Amino acid sequence: MKLWNHYHSPQTVDEAVTALSQYGGKARVIAGGTDLLVDLRAEGADPQEALVDVTSIRELCHITADEKYTYIGAGVTHAQIVKSPALAERATCLVESCGVVGGPQVRNVATLGGNVAHALPAGDGTTSLVALDAQAEIIKDGQRQWQPIREMYLGPGKSLLDSTRDLLIRLRFEPTRANQATAFKRIMRPQGVALPILGCAVWVELDEAREHFTDARVCLAPVAPRPYRAAEVEDYLQGQPANEDTIQQALRVAHDTLNPRTSKYRATAEYRQEMIEVLLKRTLTLAIERVQTGTAVPEGVGA
DSSP states (O other): OOOOEEEEEEEEEEHHHHHHHHTTTOOOEESSSSTTTHHHHOOOSSSSEEEOOOOOOOSSSSSOSSOOOOOEEEOOHHHHHHTOOHHHHHHHHHHHTTTTOOOHHHHHOHHHHHHHHTOOOOHHHHHHHHHHOOOEEEEEETEEEEEEEEEEEEETEEESTTTTTTTEEEEOOOOOOOOOOEEEEEEEEEEEEEEEEEEEEEEEEEESOOBEEEEEEEEESSSSOOEEEEEHHHHTTTTTTHHHHHHHHHHHHHHHHOOOOOTTSSOOOOOOHHHHHHHHHHHHHHHHHHHSOOOOOOOSSOO
16 A cells, blocks of 8 residues: 655755745645654555655754753654653653653654644643643744643544644654653553553642742643643642642542543543542642652652
């Protein structure tokens, strides 16, 4: 079965944009291909006119940092993220979420940028990117710009990017400091592939004494058509003691304000509602512990 007519391997971002433009909306960007190739086979239509492979563009394939941000190129694989000591220490939730995606073969080729570009609201890496308050650098309508990560999602599978014309270049976020930490947990069911029932990523900041919350970000997915920040939970945590009583109250707030729907592919609404509390307790407890001990070692990460 022929899936495409032409295949391009540009060496620069400009070359990639030029290759896309010359096909007038009939080309697609490909990196790992773990989502795109499945889609092309399922479509059963005529072959794609062209694929533009971005994995030879150096700018897209590295993890870098400056004084403020950590940058992850759109072509960086999940395996690269899992193997990064800097990310393990200062973006722990992202390593934990990328480390449970598929199996080793998938993680070796699948890219975090591909998950974002395909706008999958249940993506494990996306859940952590939202908790990290990440931004995406894109070329859209010929203009290079930064967008908040949540604005990349217009709905399930509906991206801000036109995959035949636009390009995701890289992601950025501020790594955690001494009084900050993150954590990620998920519950999944095996159905041919690992399908998340629910995932939860948290970012917390404690005061200098490491006894009270000064800020928090909580992302649970999928509970809405787009990656969801649990604003009511975040607001409650502000200024509260970082202890078991506060966590228990945060669980009650989550129960009262979050309403996941029943999914025939995942679980009932009632079960997922209960799992919100389970995951939120695990992640908040772990993130607090990481701040207070000053040690962050990713848990549950695949080889």
